[in-house]
Amino acid sequence: MDVNEISEGIFEVRKGGKKILATKNANPGSNVYGENLLEEEGEEYRAWDARRSKLAAMVLKKMKVPIKSDSRVLYLGAASGTTVSHVSDMLPNGIVYAVEFSPRTMRELIQLCDTRSNIVPILADASRPKLYGHIVEQVDVIFQDVAQPNQAQIAAVNAEQFLKDDGHLLLSIKARSIDTVANPSKVFKEEVNKLEKDFDTQFKVIKKHDLAPFHEDHLGLVAKKKLKEN
Ligand SMILES: C[S@@+](CC[C@H](N)C(=O)[O-])C[C@H]1O[C@@H](n2cnc3c(N)ncnc32)[C@H](O)[C@@H]1O
Incomplete structure (x- = not known):
């Protein structure tokens, strides 16, 4: 997994050949609307679905x-x-x-x-x-x-x-x-x-x-x- 900050607080996570938009989870361990949680180097990211936002x-x-x-x-x-x-x-x-x-x-x-x-x-x-x-x-x-x-x-x-x-x-x-x-x-x-x-x-x-x-x-x-x- 590779994480790149593309704008302040907004990340592009590359995983298994896919690019996933994400934010760093302010409440680690829990998601909000069923979105995927992604872990990298002790940080947790929440996948952010453009079809829902x-x-x-x-x-x-x-x-x-x-x-x-x-x-x-x-x-x-x-x-x-x-x-x-x-x-x-x-x-x-x-x-x-x-x-x-x-x-x-x-x-x-x-x-x-x-x-x-x-x-x-x-x-x-x-x-x-x-x-x-x-x-x-x-x-x-x-x-x-x-x-x-x-x-x-x-x-x-x-x-x-x-x-x-x-x-x-x-x-x-x-x-x-x-x-x-x-x-x-x-x-x-x-x-x-x-x-x-x-x-x-x-x-x-x-x-x-x-x-x-x-x-x-x-x-x-x-x-x-x-x-x-x-
Ligand atoms: C398309 S949804 C918003 C989705 C949300 N922005 C998101 O991405 O999670 C539009 C929302 O605006 C609210 N809304 C519509 N007119 C409003 C108004 N005049 N004042 C406050 N809320 C309003 C609706 O009740 C609805 O929940």
């Missing part, structure tokens, strides 16, 4: 993930914590604020928090950031995967309130949640336009990539805030 798909599409070991991350659309658990692995000195509005999924996410102290679970609607403004601090990264028709607006209002001026937005846009019949590339173009122009907080898109074949009709996007001129 837009963020992992973005990594495999060679999109730079600007998460560092001490980052503050706001994660919108946490679900039961599949990807949040890998973000938690990447943050030995950081914290991830995980927002999810479904109480049923939140129950599973809370179980994950029992074993990982760097996840702050927040049961709230991500389109209303004022409701969790007293919990979340200024963050280095917002990752959003919410599958809503107003995805761009949700990103903008959260960035307005929480994203540091030099922070990054990582966004997964699901075309079918915005328009079920339109051509996805048309939807993506319109969403990028909205992010660049429509809201009080505007973004400069640095990189975008289709996430197929891992996630059909999804666009992964990395952006920075456009700073307001005085």
Whole structure:
């Protein structure tokens, strides 16, 4: 087995001729969603499946993930914590604020928090950031995967309130949640336009990539805030 760190906290494990994306297990000896555990030189890694994670798909599409070991991350659309658990692995000195509005999924996410102290679970609607403004601090990264028709607006209002001026937005846009019949590339173009122009907080898109074949009709996007001129 051969292990190579391809981005801070993200590893490529070569085993039996296969390349496996992985993070270093912050809770050794246990997995989260049935993923494989891989051992090398006293360290344990958790295989990270790009078909179950837009963020992992973005990594495999060679999109730079600007998460560092001490980052503050706001994660919108946490679900039961599949990807949040890998973000938690990447943050030995950081914290991830995980927002999810479904109480049923939140129950599973809370179980994950029992074993990982760097996840702050927040049961709230991500389109209303004022409701969790007293919990979340200024963050280095917002990752959003919410599958809503107003995805761009949700990103903008959260960035307005929480994203540091030099922070990054990582966004997964699901075309079918915005328009079920339109051509996805048309939807993506319109969403990028909205992010660049429509809201009080505007973004400069640095990189975008289709996430197929891992996630059909999804666009992964990395952006920075456009700073307001005085
Ligand atoms: C595609 S799933 C997220 C999967 C997760 N990111 C992962 O990789 O493990 C989308 C999640 O967003 C949640 N969601 C949708 N709209 C939301 C909103 N306005 N506020 C908070 N959560 C929302 C859904 O309940 C669902 O759990």
